[in-house]
Amino acid sequence: MTNKRSTIKDIARKANVSIATVSNVLNDIDVVKPKTRQHVLQIASQLNYVPNLRAKQLQSGQTKMIGFFCNSISGPYFNPLAESIAKIAEENGYGINILLSNDQSMLRRNILGDLVDGIIGFEDLITDKELQLIRTNRIKAVFIDRIIQDETIGSVVFDSYQKGKEVTDYLIQQGHQKIGFILGKDDIYDSNERFRGYKTAMEKANLKVNPNYIFKGEFELEPAFQVIEQFLTTTARKDYPTAIIAGNDLSAIGAYRAIKQQKIRIPEEISLVSFDGFDLDSPHRPNLTGIHNPIVEQAKFAVEHLIAMIHNQTPGKVQTIEGHFVVGETVQQRAEER
Template sequence: MAVTIKDVAKKAGVSPSTVSRVLSNHPRISAETSRKVKDIMDQLGYHPNIMAKSLVSKTTNSICIMLPKSAEELFSNFFFMELIRGIVTQASRLGYDVLISSGANEKEEIEGVSRLINGRRVDGVILLYSRKDDPVIDFLHENGHHFVLIGRSEQYPDILSVDNDNVQASYDATKHLISLGHERIGFVSGPPDLVVSKDRLKGYLDALHDSGLEMRPEWIVEGEFLQDSGYRAMSFFMNLPNRPTGIVLIDDVVSFGVLRGLHELKYKVPEDLCLVSFNNIPLSELSTPPLSSIDIGIYNLGYTASQVLIQSIQNNNDKSYQKRQIIPHRLMVRESSMYSISKK
């Protein structure tokens, strides 16, 4: 016979309503009582009936992660894996399951999210990216659904979001190269429809302007968050008659493509070209040479996004907490940018 809430309550010496509150993470239940009840649940092998609980509470205790369209980009970039790890860790701690949705285009993304929310399978959505004029954000915002954006929305500055100050982060990366004496500095950007690409480009341009340095259009290359984009950008830069001596790259994975191409052409980093990148994924420290990279706190971005979304769900869009959370960044200086231009 299946173990019931009443069985758990009797053995724990509490009321069935207390057990129900423990299951729903009610704030008025003490940590000691919660721990005691959960221990009894484990001993008895009790598993709550999620469907029944959903009907009573009108919640699912599940959230959705909306993946970017490009599966190739997702599974070849450690950024997304670490982001998802942070989301799942905090969601699990708060008693929420995580579902994943994706689509080949914007229409499929909206249809997928709509099925999950309107079908009462999830309570809210986390978007892992921030696009300009994003119809998915339009749909979620206009229909009053719970969601949080990892990034910054130009359409809706008042929505829940978790982000870095990407303008300042890119400014800091560029100024680091300038401090080493570099005057010809290139920038490898991401897709132009992403807000993060726009913000990091702005930081780069602001740093050049504030330092009185020249900006040349040919020193800015757009691409994807893939190794091949870095490889192609490197080939372009190294064939310029007046090539950059330092480059700011929008992502570590892109930097690996640059390093691969430079190695094939017998160029050395940092002697022939200094590099500063973003995200500080674990492999950036293990590359040859180790990459200087802006640590944006990827895990904390996901962890905080999960926390903010679940707070919004449980408090029904309470207005008392901050809408936009900014995760601090820091520059990790390594061998790829430890070479002053004055030494050349």
């Protein structure tokens, strides 16, 4: 036996009202008497009526969906970001279509296939080819981790250069001169800007940037763990940096585990600072010192700016969000060494 999907005609027939009355009730148009409205809704519930969203989308020209394109939604940054984007979108009447893929053809199908009204995406997923498609087809988009501005394109970034400089200045003020840095993936805005701030602070203090202290951590826990572990096990302790700046929180966790595995004390022997949304109350490690970025604020701007562009209320614009320096337990002052 085939279960037939209920329609507004079925509701109208059983409720003994017109199709127009049912339509007004279901679309929340306030022209129906309260008693009739309650009766229609009761019949709709009895018939397990589900609106045909595809038909509504065709009528309105909108899907009421936002595409969120990223490589991962796990970890102390991506997880709260994805949750915040979904929550804020829902508050504004939109759903989220999350695409976790590096497949550019799939990405293009989602961008151009009218599956979403606009997109929020990351730099490493959107190549120049996809960007040109977005511009040509006037797709509404907000980029996280890339500064770009166009009539239909906006972006929201953290003040990564200033904060990269700030954490390095702080370590220098604490007497550190041998300072390492864990990079993220190539050509990622936040990684590049934080590293640029680090180099600026080192140069201003007339301190050498030792290439042996620059580590490729990929913004991931395991690669950061491996690169720091390899360095520590192949380098004499006297040649260790006295402090390491991790480009993001996953890199910091990986570095922390590698350092502790070698029974090196934090912060007595190596101080450690980080960026992004690290959990300062984690029972698995001391409270990290570093830049705590307001991830919810980033998500709020991305969603609300995108929706405003979808409704042609504003052109694309760039928003820079300021992180907050947090003094934790992973930096120790050192006597200056020259």
